[in-house]
Amino acid sequence: MFEKLFGTSDGLKDMLPKVRGQYIENVKLAKYTWFGVGGPAEVLFLPKDTDDLKTFLVRKPQAVPVTIIGGGSNLLIRDGGIPGVVIRLDAPEFSKITFNGTEVTLGAGLRNADLKKELIKRGVGGLEFICSVPGRIGGLIRTNAGCFNRSVDEVLVKAHIMNEWGEVYEVGAEDFNFKYRSSMFPDNWIVLDVTLKGIESKPEEIQKIIDEQAEYRKAHQPINKKTAGSTFKNPEGLAAWKLISEAGCKDLKVGGAEVSDMHCNFLINNGKATAEDIENLGEMIVEKVKEKTSITLEWEVRRMGVKK
């Protein structure tokens, strides 16, 4: 495990400000990630609402590092865990949904999947692709997630973010400088809510698109396995899975980490993998693809924390 930043037994929690939410010490983060691996958070903070989050950021000792996580569906948290405070927006206050015509404002803690029934009820279409992406709204924006030839930057109207000093700003899509599966999003910004623009649509049409997209995923991706989705970004004009396949990586394994036989850009924890197994397998693939094609694959999965 990491060297605790603030001494041994009860160091860090005692230095943190009084909040209305919850601090939990030494929480295993594996259960908060889709890969099911990862060491502990020194402290996990679950703020009660935006004001509580602000109080924490304003009053915490400056040297305490803060990491925000969402649904953990794009994360490889290393076996040594994450030093400092990890924040998750689990409180109901962060999961609100408010419609204004075909625009919808969503709390950053909302699970993408929970948007589905509201879109159908309101007859707001154009946002169906979001419902099939695992994870939550904050992570969706941060990663500029997309699928079925759509991405979230196309539908983003504005977002409220909180910076490391607890100040809240309204920002537009242009402030994020979105690129394919990434943005110039500063690491110290926390997304609080986002407003997306949809279009008028018939409930049965929305339902049909959502069902078709869910079926497609089921047929083409190992969605019921311990994975974090596409491991590597597609290099411009190329498909990462094709490069991985052509470099002979389809049957590679390291410890309990394997390449998915359903989609070779997905890595799988077979139940016994450590984060190190998964990271080493990924790096082995990067090397082999480079040897074969001179292309260096870039990780799409976000690696966090320290090695054991």
Ligand SMILES: Cc1cc2nc3c(=O)[nH]c(=O)nc-3n(C[C@H](O)[C@H](O)[C@H](O)COP(=O)(O)OP(=O)(O)OC[C@H]3O[C@@H](n4cnc5c(N)ncnc54)[C@H](O)[C@@H]3O)c2cc1C
């Ligand atoms: C089976 C499977 C299929 C997938 N398919 C797709 C796909 O089709 N398209 C696609 O784009 N992705 C896909 N992914 C990857 C993943 O679902 C997306 O990247 C998702 O948007 C991540 O959201 P999350 O809430 O899980 O974020 P996390 O994985 O928890 O975090 C991702 C990043 O977002 C940051 N973050 C989280 N919340 C906030 C916040 N409130 N404020 C600021 N930063 C925040 C974290 O710090 C981290 O950098 C897939 C994953 C799986 C497991």
